[in-house]
Amino acid sequence: MALPPEPLEEVLPKATWVVDAEVKEVVSQGPAVPKVQAPAGHTSVGAKTASQVVKLTVKRVLRGETKTTEIVAEKPVAGYALKAGNHGPFLLDGSKPNPMILGRYGPDSYAFSAIETALKRAKA
Amino acid sequence: MPIRISDQKLATLYANLERQRLTNPAVKIGDSQVLALLAEVGDRAGSSSSKVLQKLQAPGMTFQQKVELIKKGMSASEKTDLGTILDSGTVPLEASAKQLLEAVLDRNSPPPPAGDGSLKITGDQHAGITGTAKAGDAIEAINLTTAPGGRLHMDDTMVIGHADNFGKFSANALPDMQEGDLIRMRARHSDGSTGDWVTVKAHGLGASDSRNAVVALFRIGLTDAGGGKVNVANINESRQVSEPGATLQLTNQRTGEKTKVTVTETGGFPAGFSVNGKAGDVFAVAASDGKNNLTFATEVGRLTVPGGTPGTVDLVKDPALHKDELNPDGTPRFEKRRFTGPLFKDGASPMDVQQGQLGDCYFPSAMAALAQNNADAVQNMIKENGDGTYTVTWKEKDWATGQFKDVPIKIDGDLYVRSWGGPLYGASLGSDKGEKTMELWFPLIEKSYAQWKGSYNTIGSGGMSNDVFEAVLGRDGESQSVYPGNEDSVWRTLTKAIDDKQPVSAGTHGESESALYTNTGVYADHSYSVLGYEVKNGEKYVKLRNPWGESEPAGNGPNDGVFLLKLKDFNKLYQTLMYT
Numbered sequence: 001m002a003l004p005p006e007p008l009e010e011v012l013p014k015a016t017w018v019v020d021a022e023v024k025e026v027v028s029q030g031p032a033v034p035k036v037q038a039p040a041g042h043t044s045v046g047a048k049t050a051s052q053v054v055k056l057t058v059k060r061v062l063r064g065e066t067k068t069t070e071i072v073a074e075k076p077v078a079g080y081a082l083k084a085g086n087h088g089p090f091l092l093d094g095s096k097p098n099p100m101i102l103g104r105y106g107p108d109s110y111a112f113s114a115i116e117t118a119l120k121r122a123k124a
Numbered sequence: 125m126p127i128r129i130s131d132q133k134l135a136t137l138y139a140n141l142e143r144q145r146l147t148n149p150a151v152k153i154g155d156s157q158v159l160a161l162l163a164e165v166g167d168r169a170g171s172s173s174s175k176v177l178q179k180l181q182a183p184g185m186t187f188q189q190k191v192e193l194i195k196k197g198m199s200a201s202e203k204t205d206l207g208t209i210l211d212s213g214t215v216p217l218e219a220s221a222k223q224l225l226e227a228v229l230d231r232n233s234p235p236p237p238a239g240d241g242s243l244k245i246t247g248d249q250h251a252g253i254t255g256t257a258k259a260g261d262a263i264e265a266i267n268l269t270t271a272p273g274g275r276l277h278m279d280d281t282m283v284i285g286h287a288d289n290f291g292k293f294s295a296n297a298l299p300d301m302q303e304g305d306l307i308r309m310r311a312r313h314s315d316g317s318t319g320d321w322v323t324v325k326a327h328g329l330g331a332s333d334s335r336n337a338v339v340a341l342f343r344i345g346l347t348d349a350g351g352g353k354v355n356v357a358n359i360n361e362s363r364q365v366s367e368p369g370a371t372l373q374l375t376n377q378r379t380g381e382k383t384k385v386t387v388t389e390t391g392g393f394p395a396g397f398s399v400n401g402k403a404g405d406v407f408a409v410a411a412s413d414g415k416n417n418l419t420f421a422t423e424v425g426r427l428t429v430p431g432g433t434p435g436t437v438d439l440v441k442d443p444a445l446h447k448d449e450l451n452p453d454g455t456p457r458f459e460k461r462r463f464t465g466p467l468f469k470d471g472a473s474p475m476d477v478q479q480g481q482l483g484d485c486y487f488p489s490a491m492a493a494l495a496q497n498n499a500d501a502v503q504n505m506i507k508e509n510g511d512g513t514y515t516v517t518w519k520e521k522d523w524a525t526g527q528f529k530d531v532p533i534k535i536d537g538d539l540y541v542r543s544w545g546g547p548l549y550g551a552s553l554g555s556d557k558g559e560k561t562m563e564l565w566f567p568l569i570e571k572s573y574a575q576w577k578g579s580y581n582t583i584g585s586g587g588m589s590n591d592v593f594e595a596v597l598g599r600d601g602e603s604q605s606v607y608p609g610n611e612d613s614v615w616r617t618l619t620k621a622i623d624d625k626q627p628v629s630a631g632t633h634g635e636s637e638s639a640l641y642t643n644t645g646v647y648a649d650h651s652y653s654v655l656g657y658e659v660k661n662g663e664k665y666v667k668l669r670n671p672w673g674e675s676e677p678a679g680n681g682p683n684d685g686v687f688l689l690k691l692k693d694f695n696k697l698y699q700t701l702m703y704t
Contacts, residue, residue: 002485002632002650004672007542036634038586041603041700043651044485045586047634079649080635086642108642108675111683 002044002079005109008118011102017064017071017092018115021056021107023082024070028053033077049081053098056090062119064092074098080105089115127212129205133164133173141215151215155289158221162190162228165206166197187290191227203229220288241291243311243319248328249301253309254294257287257319261311267298268323268391269305269413272340272364278308278391287311301326304333304415306367323368336416337370337387339424341409346429348403354429355398356385364391370413373420374399377406377511382420403431403560404464406510426510430464431560439512439536443574446482446584449540449548458548460538465562467514472502474653475684477566479671480549482584485651486629487573488550488671490592490702491566493627493653501596506565506572512536516572519598528598533572537564540580549580553673589629589651593704597627601704606630608695615664615691619657621703628654630668631700645677645687646697654701655686664691 005011012018030051038045052075058068073092075082088107092099103109126142129135137160145151153161163177171179176197180190198206210217210225217225225231241258257263264281271278285295298307305326311319325333345359356374358365366372370387376399383399401407407427410420445456474492479485495502506516513536519528540548546557550570556562573592574580590601604617621628635641635648646652647670656667670676670685680687689697 002647003481003483004479005675006481009544036586039588041588041590041631041702042486042586043588043631043649043700044483045634045649046483047649049635079647080642082642088643105647106642108645108647 003104005104008110008114011091011109012115012118012122014093015063015091015102016094017068017090017099018062018119019056019058019064019068019071019090019092020060020062020088020112021058021071021090022087023084024055024057025084026052026054026082027072030077046079048077048079051075051077052082054082062089062115072098073101075101075106078104078106080108082106088112091115127208127214129208130201131164131205134161134202134205137161137164138209138213138215145215152218153213153215153221154218155220155224158217158224159190161206161209162194162224165202165228166194171197187224187227190224194228198228219294220290220292223290223292241311243309243322245309245322245324249297249307249324249326250328252294252296253284253298253307254292256291257293257311258313259287259289259291260314261287261291261293261319263287263293263295263309264312264318265295265298265307265309267301267305268308268364268367269302269335270300270338272343272366272391273338276364277362278364281308281310283312284309297326297329301329302333302335303327303330304335304413306369306413333413333415335413336422337367337411337413339366339370339372339409339411340364341425341427344409344427346401346407346427348401348429348431349398352400352402353398354401354405354407355396356393357397358392361390361392365393366391366411367413370411373410373412375408375410376401377408377426379405401429403429405429406512408510426508428464428508428510428512430466438538440534440575442536442538443571444579444581445540445548446579446581449481449580456540458540458542461541461545461559462512463537463539463547463559463562463564463567464512465558465560465564467506467508467563467565467568468503469563472499472565474655474669475673476552476563477671478551478553478673480547480551480567482549482580483586484550484570484583485671486587486589486631487570487583487592488566489629489651489653489669490589490596490627491569492669492671493589493629493655494593494596496653496655497622497625497627498597502565502569505596506569509534514568514572516569518572518576518595521594521600528594531576533576535568535572535575537568539567539571588702589627589631590702590704593627593702597704599704601702603703604701606695606698606701608692611664611691611695614695614701615657617703618654618666618701622654622656626703628701628703630654630666630694630698631702632697633699641697644697645675645680646689647675652698658688665689666691666694668694 033048036045036047056071091102159180163173166176167173243257245255265284266281285293287293308323345357347355349355366387368389375382409424472495474496477488477492479488518531520531550567552563593601631651641648653669658665665688673685676687
């Protein structure tokens with residue numbers, strides 16, 4: 001559903017990890033989500049895609065264990081989907097066994113610059 | 125049949141003119157011919173007719189000087205001859221020639237122009253606007269009584285006529301000119317310079333002056349100056365608030381105090397004008413032009429001093445929140461606050477629009493597209509009622525008749541807010557989300573749409589921009605499918621719509637497991653405003669805007685949601701083009 005991403009100020013406190021990463025592979029995919037029936041041309045009807053478990057190659061850690069190079073994370077049922085090669089800032093919570101990807105659009109939710117500014121503000 | 129003229133030279137001249145007319149029926153006695161005739165009449169003043177003619181044609185010779193020179197040498201019989209030419213002549217006289225003859229014969233002709241050629245208005249306006257100026261001047265005019273209702277500056281005049289060789293002009297009335305209207309005129313000389321303004325009250329057009337002074341309420345700015353004073357000013361000094369000389373009465377609805385002020389020559393308020401009051405006060409505004417509404421019983425409208433303390437009483441029942449923002453017991457998870465900022469800060473612009481936490485992207489993208497291509501429609505659909513409420517007028521199609529009818533929706537300034545105070549749903553883009561300062565047109569128009577349709581939940585689960593275009597403009601919307609392969613057709617449609625100043629939006633596909641959109645900078649299941657198009661180095665681009673006011677493909681400058689997309693990528697990522 002094409003809502004704007006949640007305000008970063010509300011999401012960042014829930015993030016155990018903030019990493020610059022790339023999807024190495026989609027490990028598994030959850031059950032298909034029923035399609036939203038909407039008249040032709042309707043937008044923002046809240047169509048969502050199945051959950052996914054993905055393996056992320058970490059290039060840079062902005063928050064969390066700095067020596068981490070790979071994380072297996074779960075993308076929830078959401079209005080976006082991931083495939084190998086997708087990249088960007090991933091905000092991850094502390095869920096077990098796999099952390100959950102935060103942000104309504106995963107790596108497309110927030111710009112690096114905005115995240116870095118918010119992290120600096122949080123430390124200050 | 126030739127007329128009888130006793131003076132031999134005059135008779136010869138006139139007979140020549142009659143002969144010319146036999147072969148050319150268009151021949152008339154114009155300025156040069158009448159001066160030649162009158163030179164024969166004035167030759168008894170000690171000068172030959174050729175010398176008199178030279179004097180009459182000399183630059184700077186005024187109308188009155190010409191008349192006096194001719195009369196000085198005119199005999200009684202010549203006067204009779206001129207009367208015969210004027211009354212019984214077979215060669216028609218042009219108006220200016222006739223006017224000079226009448227003046228020489230002391231007939232009841234209009235007064236000649238002033239020696240300095242300054243603009244003077246004569247008579248009433250029953251048959252138009254007449255007067256005198258410098259020969260050849262263009263006469264410009266504006267109706268100051270009706271101008272405040274439009275977007276006219278005080279010098280946005282129209283040319284109503286030209287002064288003839290004798291400085292006389294007779295022009296048509298201004299369109300919609302009525303008895304008692306204030307008409308402002310000036311003469312524009314041949315070198316482009318202009319004379320002084322001359323203002324008259326139109327008369328001779330009707331039994332009475334029945335049109336009161338028009339007031340541009342939206343140009344009156346009230347500001348809390350502190351110390352119990354409210355400054356009153358014209359927020360657009362290049363345009364009028366009302367007609368010069370009109371009296372405006374401002375009545376403070378809290379205290380009952382009435383204050384009168386006379387509109388200045390420039391159509392505004394005297395410098396430093398203020399009334400007693402404070403932020404949040406509501407003022408009723410009434411006007412009188414000195415003839416109509418003398419008791420100020422009829423209000424023009426009401427204005428609120430911005431920045432008042434938010435009220436606690438709900439002025440109009442608000443639309444319910446989206447279901448996602450309700451507690452299990454149905455109570456709202458978010459508070460409301462009353463916003464009292466200006467409706468518009470600098471007109472309506474697409475960059476004012478920011479979608480909130482509501483699945484109605486079709487709505488902000490449509491309103492931004494309208495602000496881009498038809499800002500007047502946006503600005504005219506919402507009015508402040510002056511009592512803390514607003515009326516937004518939508519259009520609804522009557523499917524029985526096919527006609528659109530007005531649907532006025534009344535709302536107040538209460539908006540649901542986040543814990544930090546910013547609006548939960550639609551807002552004005554930018555850092556100013558203050559209750560007393562945020563520009564309100566978009567969030568309030570969105571609220572009125574929710575009010576009309578039932579709730580924020582009703583409008584927040586998807587829709588089509590076309591419906592919004594129709595509801596604003598009152599005409600049927602259109603759409604076109606977009607897919608790889610129909611780029612040429614899409615380009616023709618969108619360029620024509622943009623060139624025709626139509627609002628245009630475009631919708632993307634829903635996301636699929638194949639991850640079509642992730643990392644493209646374009647979002648699935650979303651609606652964008654189409655702001656324009658460009659061709660660069662032979663490549664066609666569509667200019668789009670994300671209604672979030674941010675988030676766009678990389679390499680498009682500041683992250684403001686505005687970006688260019690190659691037409692072939694547009695056809696791949698988007699599925700529908702909507703316009704009206």
